[in-house]
Amino acid sequence: MGLLDRDSRGYALSLDLLLALIPLTLVLGLVAADMDNLMYQMQDVVYRGSTERVAADTMNALLTTSGDPYNWESNVAGLKVPGLARYDNASQQPKRYYLLPSKVGSITSSQIQGMMGDQYGYSLNITSINTGTNVLMRGTRLDSSVDPAAKDVVRVERIVLYADYDIVSDAVNIRGTGTPLVVTANSFPTNAQYNSVFDYYVYVNSTGLTSVTSASVDINSVTVVKSNDFKSGTNPVVKLIDPAVYGSNVLYNQTELMDNVVTVRLQGSPTDKMNVYILQVPKGTPASEISLTGADTSKFRAILYVWVR
The missing domain is CATH 2.60.120 (Jelly Rolls)
Known part of the structure; x- marks a missing residue:
């Protein structure tokens, strides 16, 4: 009887193992069948994260630094890295988010494109919150619009100070x-x-x-x-x-x-x-x-759109 008991326990163990393998096999089958979709979603997350980082880094560099050199607007040919913030000669530091008109007027679309790389498309606009006046329109497309064929677009917005004159x-x-x-x-x-x-x-x-x-x-x-x-x-x-x-x-x-x-x-x-x-x-x-009020500082909205081309 002892031998039969041991045989019965082995049979039960094999049956339990077989039953346990059935759902595991089903799960593995479903995963294998959906592997392409999972890989696509993972790739999409990676691309999205990369695009968000590029957009944030580009916006921060433009709005919080004066560029390299800090007075590049006086000699665009010597520009290394563009930045739009005014430069305070007293403190020898940029005035973060306080833009200099001569820098805004001098920067080109290709200079901004060079900051993020040719694999990305972008659109950058800086507009008065009070009047809607646009003082900067730069982008990959000639009309500085967002590419309607872009599958995923990252948007970054900042509030800056600016004077028309x-x-x-x-x-x-x-x-x-x-x-x-x-x-x-x-x-x-x-x-x-x-x-x-x-x-x-x-x-x-x-x-x-x-x-x-x-x-x-x-x-x-x-x-x-x-x-x-x-x-x-x-x-x-x-x-x-x-x-x-x-x-x-x-x-x-x-x-x-x-x-x-x-x-x-x-x-x-x-x-x-x-x-x-x-x-x-x-x-x-x-x-x-022309009036002196045009030289008054007011708030403007800077919006940057970035997408993978």
């Missing part, structure tokens, strides 16, 4: 002395690249008890604002610094950046006081839209 030179609180007064404002740089994407305006406003009636502003010894511009009581006086009108010497147009000298002359009483600004604005901005 940049005050590149100023001389404020100039007060008459009763005798001719000459003031030299801080110079501002231009080159052929700057002149191709920006216009420059002289903006003069009277702030004294009486309106200024006799003053002038010279750029590189070329008179742009004349005394008769004030005769009608116009305030402010806004003049486009147009080389086609004032001659090629009014704005330096060489390959390298050169400083333009601003000289202000005022002949008036101590009650006469004025401010002079040189504004750098997007090319084609009409004089009717």
Whole structure:
């Protein structure tokens, strides 16, 4: 009887093992049948993670750094890595998420493409939250849109600070002395690249008890604002610094950046006081839209879309 008991236990063990193998075999069969789908999903996760990383790294580099070199906008040919943040000369650090118009106007689609590689497509737009004005449109496609054939698109959004206009030179609180007064404002740089994407305006406003009636502003010894511009009581006086009108010497147009000298002359009483600004604005901005409020910092929305091509 003992031998029969042992045989019975072996038979039961074999039967249990057979029953256990049935669901295991079914599971392995299902896994094998769905292996292609699993591999595709794993590959999709890997690609998605890689695309997200590229999008985040590109956005951070553009918005939180000034690029290499930090003043690359003055010589695009020497650019190594682009960045759009202003550079603070005092702290020698970039102002994170505070963009410099000359960098925004100078960066090209191919420079951004080089940051992420040719295997990715992208679309980058920077738009005013208040007005909807778009100050930057760059992308793989000519219209800076997202490729409708892209299977998976990563979106990265950041809020940045930006001013439509940049005050590149100023001389404020100039007060008459009763005798001719000459003031030299801080110079501002231009080159052929700057002149191709920006216009420059002289903006003069009277702030004294009486309106200024006799003053002038010279750029590189070329008179742009004349005394008769004030005769009608116009305030402010806004003049486009147009080389086609004032001659090629009014704005330096060489390959390298050169400083333009601003000289202000005022002949008036101590009650006469004025401010002079040189504004750098997007090319084609009409004089009717020029105001100091354009130089106020406001919030803009930067949106980057990236996909695998």
